[in-house]
Amino acid sequence: MNLHFYKPNSKILEKYIEGYYFISEDKSVNPIKYRTFPNNFCILTTNQNIAVEVKNNEVTIQSSTEQNMMTCVVSRYTSPIQIHYKHPINEITIYFKPLGINHFLDDTKEVFSNNTLLDFAFFPDFNTKMLEIFSLDREKQIQELEGYLLSKLQAKDFSLIQKILADIETDAKIEDIAKKYRITRQYLNKQFKKHIGKSLSEYRKIHRFRNSLIQQKENRNFTESLCGFYDQSHFIRNFKELAQINPQLFFKNVDLDKENVWLFI
Known part of the structure; x- marks a missing residue:
């Protein structure tokens, strides 16, 4: 196509x-x-x-x-x-x-x-x-x-959620993020789901997965950059959970130079 x-x-x-x-x-x-x-x-x-x-x-x-x-x-x-x-x-x-x-x-x-x-x-x-x-x-x-x-387009103020979103894309603990904004973890997750449509942990997991694709595109070996995961085994387990394919096989068959990261069958 x-x-x-x-x-x-x-x-x-x-x-x-x-x-x-x-x-x-x-x-x-x-x-x-x-x-x-x-x-x-x-x-x-x-x-x-x-x-x-x-x-x-x-x-x-x-x-x-x-x-x-x-x-x-x-x-x-x-x-x-x-x-x-x-x-x-x-x-x-x-x-x-x-x-x-x-x-x-x-x-x-x-x-x-x-x-x-x-x-x-x-x-x-x-x-x-x-x-x-x-x-x-x-x-x-x-x-x-x-x-x-x-x-x-409607002008709306989502400045607080935008700050939280930026924090979620780091390795900061969710408890620490909630404490930073003086809200409970439950309230934080509720607001995140309301405006983003996902839980905090799910968003972060997908963000790390997508970030690993960016790292690979920049010619960095995924074994050298774990993209926020604790170790290589944790990274591979989560990658396979989202992609349902081993990272090596994924990177071999997907063109990362395309904006749409699709695996053609």
């Missing part, structure tokens, strides 16, 4: 969005199957004329004979998801940074109460706007998508 991951052109949007990509329908392309691995982003995907089947951790996608638009959001997954495209169909996927989607929705309870929402109403006019964008050339698609998202 020839796919380009775009970073936001807008300096404002890049605070909340990691990036996005487009897929165009092409029935001449052979089936595509890959595994995507846990991350701490909130992923919003819109497809045109889609027929989708979800079974366990496998999603099968193909075009529908009936015209439709479907928007789904994935806020949490702790094991690989296998994606199977019978052939590419029109798609726009947006990766919101942790806390990012909170700046676009009045209430994120529905998003974070469900790991995956298959038919999500992001905004009343969202699917209509995405349908319009599908018909444009790539440069215009980027302009229209970013302009639309900027029009929906």
Whole structure:
């Protein structure tokens, strides 16, 4: 799949969005199957004329004979998801940074109460706007998508949660973080789940996993940099738990130079 991951052109949007990509329908392309691995982003995907089947951790996608638009959001997954495209169909996927989607929705309870929402109403006019964008050339698609998202942006103060988030991404003990902000660990975890959609420990585990990919990309051997884990055996155990594959085999088969870290099957 020839796919380009775009970073936001807008300096404002890049605070909340990691990036996005487009897929165009092409029935001449052979089936595509890959595994995507846990991350701490909130992923919003819109497809045109889609027929989708979800079974366990496998999603099968193909075009529908009936015209439709479907928007789904994935806020949490702790094991690989296998994606199977019978052939590419029109798609726009947006990766919101942790806390990012909170700046676009009045209430994120529905998003974070469900790991995956298959038919999500992001905004009343969202699917209509995405349908319009599908018909444009790539440069215009980027302009229209970013302009639309900027029009929906809500200024909110999450400064405390942002500080906590930064602390969670270090090796500081959770008890010490709670003490630092003079709150209980239970309250800290409750607020974190409310705004991030994950527990503190789960977020940190995924962050360490993703950080190990960055370290490997920078040509540092994972045995030399344990990325916050206590020892090599602890690192390998947690890596295999999230990736369901040994680190050596993972790094051998995944292209870390791509923004989308996928294992093609």
